[in-house]
Amino acid sequence: MTVQSPVHTAPAAAGGGSRPKKSKSWLATVPLLAFVVLVFGVPLVIILGGTFTREGTLSAANVTDSLQGAYLTALLGSVKLSALVAVVGALLGTFLAQAVVTSRFRLLREAVLTASGVLSNFGGIPLAFAWIATLGNSGVVTSALGLDSAGWSLYNFWGLTLVYLYFSIPLMVVVVVPALDGLRPQWREAAQNNGANTWQYWRHVGIPVLTPTLLGGVVLLFGGAFAAYATAAAMVGGTVPLVTLQIANALSGNVLIGHENVALALSLDMIVVAGLVMAVYLPLQRRSARWLR
Amino acid sequence: MNGAKVELRGLRRNFSGTTALDGLDLTIEPGELIALLGPSGCGKTTALRCVAGFEQPDEGAVLIDGADITRVPANRRDAGMVFQSYSLFPNLSIRDNVAFGLRVRKVAAAKRHARAQELLELIGLPQIGERYPHQLSGGQQQRVALARALALEPRVLLLDEPLSALDAKVRVTLREEIRRLQLSLGITTIFVTHDQEEALSMADRVAVLRAGRLEQVADPATLYDRPTTAFVAEFVGTMNRIPGKLSGRTVTVLGQDLPVEGDVPATSDVEVLVRPETVIVTPDPSSEAMILVSSFRGSTSRLRVQLGDLEMLADVPGHDTVRLAPGTRVRVELVERPVLVSASSDVAAAVPVSEHDVV
Amino acid sequence: MAALTPAGPMAPVTPPAIAAGPGGRAGRPRRIRVWRGVVLLVAAVYFLVPLIASFTFTVKDASKGFTLDAYGQILSAEGFGKSLLLSLGLGVATIVVVLLLTLPAMLAVRLSVPKLKPVLEILCTLPLVVPPITFVAGITTILQWGPDHLADTPFFQTIIAAQNPDFPVVLVLAYVILALPFVYRALDAGLGALDARTLVEAARNLGASWPHLLFRVIVPNLRSALASASFLTLALVLGEFTIASLLHYQTFPVWIYTISGSQAQVSVAVSVFSLLITWLLLLVLSSAGARQRSGS
Ligand SMILES: Nc1ncnc2c1ncn2[C@@H]1O[C@H](COP(=O)(O)OP(=O)(O)OP(=O)(O)O)[C@@H](O)[C@H]1O
Ligand SMILES: [Mg+2]
Numbered sequence: 017m018t019v020q021s022p023v024h025t026a027p028a029a030a031g032g033g034s035r036p037k038k039s040k041s042w043l044a045t046v047p048l049l050a051f052v053v054l055v056f057g058v059p060l061v062i063i064l065g066g067t068f069t070r071e072g073t074l075s076a077a078n079v080t081d082s083l084q085g086a087y088l089t090a091l092l093g094s095v096k097l098s099a100l101v102a103v104v105g106a107l108l109g110t111f112l113a114q115a116v117v118t119s120r121f122r123l124l125r126e127a128v129l130t131a132s133g134v135l136s137n138f139g140g141i142p143l144a145f146a147w148i149a150t151l152g153n154s155g156v157v158t159s160a161l162g163l164d165s166a167g168w169s170l171y172n173f174w175g176l177t178l179v180y181l182y183f184s185i186p187l188m189v190v191v192v193v194p195a196l197d198g199l200r201p202q203w204r205e206a207a208q209n210n211g212a213n214t215w216q217y218w219r220h221v222g223i224p225v226l227t228p229t230l231l232g233g234v235v236l237l238f239g240g241a242f243a244a245y246a247t248a249a250a251m252v253g254g255t256v257p258l259v260t261l262q263i264a265n266a267l268s269g270n271v272l273i274g275h276e277n278v279a280l281a282l283s284l285d286m287i288v289v290a291g292l293v294m295a296v297y298l299p300l301q302r303r304s305a306r307w308l309r
Numbered sequence: 310m311n312g313a314k315v316e317l318r319g320l321r322r323n324f325s326g327t328t329a330l331d332g333l334d335l336t337i338e339p340g341e342l343i344a345l346l347g348p349s350g351c352g353k354t355t356a357l358r359c360v361a362g363f364e365q366p367d368e369g370a371v372l373i374d375g376a377d378i379t380r381v382p383a384n385r386r387d388a389g390m391v392f393q394s395y396s397l398f399p400n401l402s403i404r405d406n407v408a409f410g411l412r413v414r415k416v417a418a419a420k421r422h423a424r425a426q427e428l429l430e431l432i433g434l435p436q437i438g439e440r441y442p443h444q445l446s447g448g449q450q451q452r453v454a455l456a457r458a459l460a461l462e463p464r465v466l467l468l469d470e471p472l473s474a475l476d477a478k479v480r481v482t483l484r485e486e487i488r489r490l491q492l493s494l495g496i497t498t499i500f501v502t503h504d505q506e507e508a509l510s511m512a513d514r515v516a517v518l519r520a521g522r523l524e525q526v527a528d529p530a531t532l533y534d535r536p537t538t539a540f541v542a543e544f545v546g547t548m549n550r551i552p553g554k555l556s557g558r559t560v561t562v563l564g565q566d567l568p569v570e571g572d573v574p575a576t577s578d579v580e581v582l583v584r585p586e587t588v589i590v591t592p593d594p595s596s597e598a599m600i601l602v603s604s605f606r607g608s609t610s611r612l613r614v615q616l617g618d619l620e621m622l623a624d625v626p627g628h629d630t631v632r633l634a635p636g637t638r639v640r641v642e643l644v645e646r647p648v649l650v651s652a653s654s655d656v657a658a659a660v661p662v663s664e665h666d667v668v
Numbered sequence: 669m670a671a672l673t674p675a676g677p678m679a680p681v682t683p684p685a686i687a688a689g690p691g692g693r694a695g696r697p698r699r700i701r702v703w704r705g706v707v708l709l710v711a712a713v714y715f716l717v718p719l720i721a722s723f724t725f726t727v728k729d730a731s732k733g734f735t736l737d738a739y740g741q742i743l744s745a746e747g748f749g750k751s752l753l754l755s756l757g758l759g760v761a762t763i764v765v766v767l768l769l770t771l772p773a774m775l776a777v778r779l780s781v782p783k784l785k786p787v788l789e790i791l792c793t794l795p796l797v798v799p800p801i802t803f804v805a806g807i808t809t810i811l812q813w814g815p816d817h818l819a820d821t822p823f824f825q826t827i828i829a830a831q832n833p834d835f836p837v838v839l840v841l842a843y844v845i846l847a848l849p850f851v852y853r854a855l856d857a858g859l860g861a862l863d864a865r866t867l868v869e870a871a872r873n874l875g876a877s878w879p880h881l882l883f884r885v886i887v888p889n890l891r892s893a894l895a896s897a898s899f900l901t902l903a904l905v906l907g908e909f910t911i912a913s914l915l916h917y918q919t920f921p922v923w924i925y926t927i928s929g930s931q932a933q934v935s936v937a938v939s940v941f942s943l944l945i946t947w948l949l950l951l952v953l954s955s956a957g958a959r960q961r962s963g964s
Contacts, residue, residue, distance in 0.1 A: 044776035045784055048769040052791045052848070055841045059806025060798070066809055115707040124708075130954075134947045135715065140907045141921045142939035145928065146718045149725035149936045156721040156728075182718065185711075202396035205363050206454075208383040209390045210410030211461065220409065224400040243799030246909035250925060260801045260910075267808055267914055280809065283802030290797045307400045307441045 063287075066280035078281035087278070090257040091285055094242055097173065097258065101180040102238035106230060108181070109188020110196075116189070117196045129193065132186035139183050139240075144250035147179045171252045179247060184237045191236065195229035227304040235297045239290065259286055312340040312497030313387070313464035315360065319369035322355055322521075329355040330366065331521030342491050342498040343526075344508035347518035348544070353501040356518070357467050360499065362386045373465065388465040389458030394474040396454055397442035403429070403453055404438035410461040428456040431490065448479040455487065459494070466491065466498040472507065484511050505545050509533065517541050537571055539651040542582050549588065549621040552653065553581040560650055563616075563643060570647040579650040583643055585611065588623035592632055593640035600637045605630055616641055719940070726937040738933040742941065745934055751923035757835065758919065759905035762843040763898045766851050769844070774852070775886060778859055792852035795845050804911045807842060811915075833917060842911050843904065850900040858893020862886075899953045903946055 070077045081087065116128045150157050151170045158164050169175065199222060207217040223230075245260040254261060259282055265271075266279035315337040322330040329352045337343045345353040358364035360371055362383030370379045378386060397406050404425045405412070411421035429435050432452040442450060451471050458466060468487070472480045488511050491498050502508050508515045509529040516526040517540075525532065525541045536542035553562030555577045558569050562581045590600075590612060601620070602613040610630045612623045623641070625633060633639065726738040742748060770792070777785050795803075811831065830837040887894065909921040918926070924942075928935035 041776040041780040042784065044772040045781070045788065048773040048788070049791065051769055051844070052794075056795065056798075056803075056845045059803055059810060062809050062813075063802065063806045111707055112711050115704040115711075119704065119708075130947075130950065131715065133950050134943070137903050137907070137946050137950075138943055140909045141924050142907070142942045145924070145936045145939040146722040146943075149939075150718045150721035156724045157717065182715070186715075200395055202392045203398055205361075205383070206390070206392060206396045206398070206457070207409070207413075208363070209361060209386075209388070210413060210457065211384050212409070212413045213384055216413050220412070221398045221400065225398075239796060239799075243801065245799075245801050246913075246921065246925075249909075249913075250928070260799070263801050263805055264910075264914060267805060279805050283805040286799050286802050287797070290799065294797060307402075308443075 060287075063280045063283050066277045067284045069277060071274050078275070078277045079284070081275065081278050082281035082285055086257065087259075087262055087282060090259045090262040091282070091289070093173070093257040094259040094286075095289060097176060097180070097256075098238045098241035100177055101184050101241040102234045104177070105181050105184030105237045106188050106234045109185045109233065110192050110226075110230065112185065113189045113192045113196055117193060128189065132189040132193075134186075136183055136187035136190055138186075139244065140246035141250050143179065143182060144247045147175075147182070148251065151175070151178075171255055173256055176248060176252060176256055179251065180241050180244065184240060187240065188233045188237060191233040192226070192229055195226050199225060224304070228301055228308070231297060231301050231304060235293060238293060242286070242290065311464070311495045313374045314339050314372075315465055315497055315499070316372040316375075317356065317359070317369070318372065320356065320359055320366045320371070321368035322352075322359070322364065322366050328521050330359070330369075332369070333518070333521060333523055335516055335523055335526065337497055337499060339497055340495045341513045342488065342500060342511060344500045344502055344512035344515045345518060346502060346505060346508045346515055346544070347524075349503060351518045352521040353503075353518055354469055355521075357390075357469050357499060357501050360465065361388055361390050361467050387461075387463050388467055389461060389463040390467040391451065391454045391458050391469070391471040393470045394447070394451075397450055397457070399442050401441075402438065403434075403440050403442070403445070406442065406453060407456045407460055409457060414461075424460065425456075428460055429453075431459075432456045433486070447475050448483055451475065451483065452486075455490070459490075459496075464497060466496045468498065468500045470501055470503070473502070473504070480507070487511070509545070515545075517544060535570075536649065539571075539582060539649055542649050547585055547622060549583040549585065550580040550651075551583055551619065551621065553579055553650065555579045555650060560648065562648075563641060565643055565645075567643065567645065568647045569650055571649050574650065574652040576652055578653045580653050582649040582651065583621075585622040585624040587644040587646065588614075588621065589642040589644060590614065590623045590625055590633060590639045591642075592637055594638050596638050596640045598639050598641050600633055600635050600639055603630060603633060603635055614639065614641060719943070722936050722940050726933050726940060738937040739941075741931065741934050742938055745927060745931065747918060747923050747927070748938075751918050751920045754835070754918065755906050755920035758839055758843065759902045761840045762847060762905050763901045765840060766844045766847050766901060767894065767897065770848070770851055770855060771886075772882070774855055774859060775882070789852070789856075792848045796849045800842075800846060800908075800910045801914070803842065803845070804914045807838065807911075808914065811838070831915075836915070836917050838915065839912060839917060839919070843901075843908065846908070846911075847901040847904055850904070851897040854893050854897040854900060855890070858890045858896075861893075862889050895953050899949055903949065906942070906945075 067078050068074055068076060083091075112128070116125050119125060147155075147170060149155055151163070151168070152158065153164060153169070155170070158168060158170075170178070203221050203225075204217055207221055212220065243260070245264065248256065248258050248261055249264065252258075252261075254265070263279050263282045263286075266276070266282065269276075271278055317333055317335045320330045320333040322328075331352075333352065333356055335343075335356075345356060347353055355364055359366050362378075362381060366379065370377050372378070373387065397403075398409065401409065404422060407425040407428050408416075408421040411424060416424075426435065426438065429438055432455060434449060434452055437445065437449065437453075442453070445453065451474075454471070471487075472483055475483065484507055487500075500508070500512065509532070512529060514526055514528050515532050517524040517532070519540055525537050527535075532541065533546055536545065542548055551562055553560045555561075555569070555573065558573065559566050560569050560579060560581055562583075567581070586609075598614055598616040600612050601615050604611050605627065608627050609624045610627055610633070612625060612633060614621050614623055621641070727734055727736060729735040729737070773788060777788055811827065830841070907921055908919070909925065912919040913922045913925065920942075924935050924938050
């Protein structure tokens with residue numbers, strides 16, 4: 017640092033004698049706390065209030081509506097898609113990370129890590145268009161391989177899974193590489209020395225040590241896929257039932273008169289699902305990381 | 310359980326250019342504790358890993374009780390290993406760490422827990438079974454690693470600098486404990502270290518390695534008193550190098566004629582290797598030699614003596630310190646016994662080569 | 669994870685006996701290398717094909733065969749400059765606001781009120797649990813509801829002003845919330861790595877001169893954490909589609925979507941382009957981080 021700051025010359029033995037008597041520094045947190053409460057808290061309260069209001073009166077009708085018919089299908093569709101993407105993405109991401117971590121080529125490692133950093137941020141509209149250009153109805157690969165005549169379509173559940181994995185796998189790589197680096201070679205050798213084969217090493221040591229990280233990665237991937245809207249909107253419009261698409265639809269006025277607050281109820285459903293995932297994840301995480309404390 | 314005989318035959322290992330082992334031959338008798346000693350990078354770890362099966366020699370063979378195990382995978386060898394540090398499985402309690410090998414062999418839980426408890430008592434830590442590795446001190450962790458290595462009752466124990474990460478005091482107590490255990494179990498043990506004091510004080514025999522080859526293997530006293538090569542002599546203990554004139558198998562040094570042992574160089578200008586404790590120092594006002602520094606060490610004192618443009622070290626009994634204060638003029642002689650010589654190095658002054666000392 | 673594909677014959681674990689059977693190990697290293705090669709190859713195909721195909725898509729032309737016209741048309745396309753500037757402006761504003769809010773608060777918590785740390789941590793992580801689309805549902809409702817009920821109060825003007833399409837402040841507010849978790853984590857890691865001496869001295873001088881402390885002691889030491897927080901925020905704002913499109917603002921991603929109907933090639937070209945920009949930003953960021961590490 018080029019900064020020659022006077023604090024560096026403060027006598028070390030002073031022992032903080034100049035410390036203010038009653039610190040007011042907590043005041044520095046007030047703007048942030050106030051901002052979050054206002055900008056984040058108020059909309060949440062509105063969602064909660066709106067969900068239980070229909071045409072000005074207290075009612076659970078919005079919730080009931082949001083949990084049946086097309087809305088329920090959409091909610092379940094989102095959960096299914098996200099769970100699939102989370103589990104498959106976590107598995108494949110871990111395999112890829114392990115392949116890179118155990119490689120002797122430093123350059124490969126650097127390249128994959130940088131690419132993962134970029135691709136894990138590659139979402140939304142550009143991602144959808146890249147895939148549409150590749151495997152869409154008139155995509156380059158589709159026409160090159162003649163997939164269209166074979167009945168191929170990207171615009172369905174499986175197509176979405178394929179596309180979501182494109183940012184989920186790199187995200188998992190980013191998450192899991194430090195944990196894989198943390199597996200000490202001595203552990204593997206000590207296990208072998210005690211008669212364990214490769215599988216037994218992973219079963220008793222490798223996987224348990226990685227579990228907290230893997231769980232965290234799964235939840236992160238689930239959250240990312242569950243909340244994704246732009247990619248789905250650009251790719252499938254309404255053909256795949258997803259709760260984010262339904263909320264957007266309702267917000268744009270495509271609801272029965274008087275049922276506008278269904279969008280809020282669906283939002284609340286989403287928050288509850290996310291909360292449930294957390295409620296399952298946190299105790300699991302604590303259990304699997306027991307040995308860390 | 311008793312120990313197995315371990316033989317290393319012509320082990321050769323090359324790592325993309327660097328030769329770690331260059332034809333290493335060594336036989337370790339059943340129940341013996343042998344220390345592998347040598348400068349950093351001389352191949353000690355590589356040799357040990359060849360015995361454990363983590364490393365495959367390019368050439369040569371490892372035999373245990375006469376059977377060639379060079380190609381047997383590490384997890385089917387009969388050797389327990391203790392690593393330098395951080396080798397306990399962090400996710401398993403201490404008890405499960407110790408019982409890991411039994412669990413892999415599908416031993417019933419009750420039985421393996423009993424065995425783990427037995428081992429924890431053996432290493433003097435009976436109460437820590439429920440804890441996790443990060444809750445132990447470094448010394449405790451290494452004891453547990455030792456217990457884990459012994460759990461399967463191997464007939465060979467391999468230790469790769471197991472004490473180097475610990476502080477001096479713990480190191481001394483722990484090495485005594487390892488020795489005690491090893492003797493009571495009668496297990497053949499290979500102990501890698503670069504601490505000569507550790508090697509000399511624990512081992513039945515010490516093998517000195519140099520650049521992947523065996524330089525000398527002998528019991529500690531012989532190694533110290535009768536090193537066969539200059540390398541061993543300088544590596545183990547402290548040596549003075551004093552210029553001398555060689556004629557046949559006698560060398561003239563400081564006006565004395567001493568017999569030479571070991572190899573004899575071709576030139577007649579040689580340096581004579583002399584231990585500080587074989588230098589005799591007596592006060593003599595008419596002599597030109599003078600004491601520069603005297604450091605008291607309890608039973609002995611180490612003197613630094615100036616003799617012309619030569620400086621040498623001498624160890625004298627502690628009670629002589631008063632007579633031999635710095636500034637005193639002294640006469641310097643050598644004990645009459647065979648000495649090692651080596652060709653003169655370019656260094657003009659015979660500065661003592663190594664400051665290590667064996668207390 | 670070599671072990672998940674059970675490598676090697678699951679040898680029946682015999683009691684400790686040194687069976688001198690040769691050959692048990694000879695084939696293993698190669699099998700591992702094959703496994704790794706297959707994984708890397710599949711990954712390379714999966715990740716590279718869409719990029720190559722997208723590029724091919726933008727340069728192929730029915731009559732001419734190969735053309736870079738689509739990239740040329742980006743600049744002249746209607747609304748490109750305006751939407752990109754809007755997104756960049758929003759990004760900069762968001763970075764400024766989020767750093768001004770979090771940095772003092774996190775410093776205060778670390779230096780003198782550690783009791784508040786859990787509160788801050790939970791508040792800053794909460795937005796991760798709440799999907800943006802639910803957040804925007806709440807905001808839309810307020811924006812519709814507000815004008816009807818607050819017409820006579822000063823809030824009315826505020827709400828109207830916040831929705832100015834030339835610079836929608838409401839988006840900045842929303843983006844600050846979205847960016848909070850990332851910024852919090854980046855800064856928390858940076859502060860954690862700050863050398864102890866700097867922190868102790870900062871604590872001692874607390875209250876003496878805040879601006880001095882902040883800009884001459886903390887910020888220089890936090891450069892790489894600040895850079896990574898800013899990068900993450902900028903990337904987030906440049907790519908954010910959900911909130912902007914549902915509130916009907918023409919930010920850059922919304923613009924790409926809008927033109928895709930009429931100019932498919934251009935929209936794909938912009939997509940490829942935006943990926944390149946992310947990549948460049950990341951490179952700049954990591955080299956800045958490396959420079960700081962070697963510089964100090
Ligand atoms: N996996 C490896 N890859 C490349 N070179 C290696 C490898 N392992 C050891 N070497 C090289 O082989 C030589 C011997 O190494 P080894 O670890 O056996 O030395 P050592 O005697 O144990 O040294 P130290 O006392 O420092 O532990 C060294 O030159 C080392 O650099
Ligand atoms: Mg070593």
